[in-house]
Amino acid sequence: MRHPRKTHTWRVDMPLPSARPTSDYRDYQLHDDPALQSEADEGFPRSTALCRHLWPSAIAETIEIEYLGMGCHNQVLGLSFIERDETKGGREVPHDLVLRITSGQKSVLPTVAILQYLEMHTSLKVPRVIKYDTTRDNPLGFRYIILSRIPGWSLNEIWDHLTDREKHILAAQLATLYSELESVTSSVAGHIMVHQEGFVQGHCDIEDFMFLKPLVTPDHPSSWGPETVWLNNKDRMGLLDRIQRDPPGLSVEAIMHSVVLRRLYRTKGRGGDIAKYEAEKQTVQCAADSNLFNPNNDVICLHHPDLHPGNIMVNFTTDDIPVITGVVDWDSASFVPRYATRVIPEWLLWDNTDEYTTDEYVSTFKKVIGEDWTSEAENKLLDEARSLLKFSSESKTRRRMEQMRMAERLT
8 A cells, every 4th residue: 555645735625636647648658768668658667676776675565656747858757665664673764756767868967966056055945866877777777866756736737726815825935936046146157067077976076077058058169160269249359268168257248248159159150041140249239238237237046947837846734825845847957147037927827717818916926026126027128138048038838838738628
């Protein structure tokens, strides 16, 4: 018998949402990797074997594997079992974890590094890394990460079941979460990465191998050749290696000029049309001339690019108050200019009838987050500048929400 999961609470008057898609997971093509698809079709035998390998004292009949979801390069499973701790007189210890299985060539190291960094250096509520393997040399046959399971359900599952009051409460908490993300700062902008060369799992501190890859770094050298120099629109010149890295302490204006130049360099190297980059340079320069990149705004802060309802976990207190218990899916976390993170979460405009009409929850969000934040979020010129970093709006989130709702109606 499965041990009771005591970390979750649920209101009596609310229908319990499914922990997986409403139809059985076997109705879905979970992944284009045949071995990973086979693992699901056969009832997750390798995942069970991995559990027994990592926790030899786990009671076999208590091991349960639950399909939770999938991404482009991973499959996410719930892993629960009871371990008998002989060092404490045979005390039974319940475990409720998440197993993320990675296929293809995608490394698990950046995700591990990001989560460990956030756990050590911030107060953000993120999954804790329990175990991981950067190789396929394990009973699973895949790279994997095992994480603590954040209590509750994704906000996407329960939003339509919440009362008006509960939605206002969560909108206010969401504003606080955005402020907390802004409080985590860096002197350099870029994507959080890990140097894999020289890293030996179990023998190296992963934080020593972390680095920030500059925003919009070209994937390969340009055909312009080594004689190319670094130019910005003020005709200052520098070394070519500025294409590959940024020094600490750059102003936001300098970072944005660098982004345009990298996009130009990358497109030129691929033989593409570079005409549009003149307009992009004008956008950045116009924002700078309008004093939108003033020294007070030279802040580089943490950014979660997929902060949509599917990645926000919510639980209820004993008084039936909804609480954001954590955020998942930090794979693409980065440090970016603060203005670029200031985007109003448009999914707050959805109401229970799937109509994109109500702004009352957005009003609550704005009231808590403050006028300065809202003013930057609604500035059209800054929104154009955000587009250079792919953070121009939450149109992707809106499309994702529409797809989720359509899938739910079809099932």
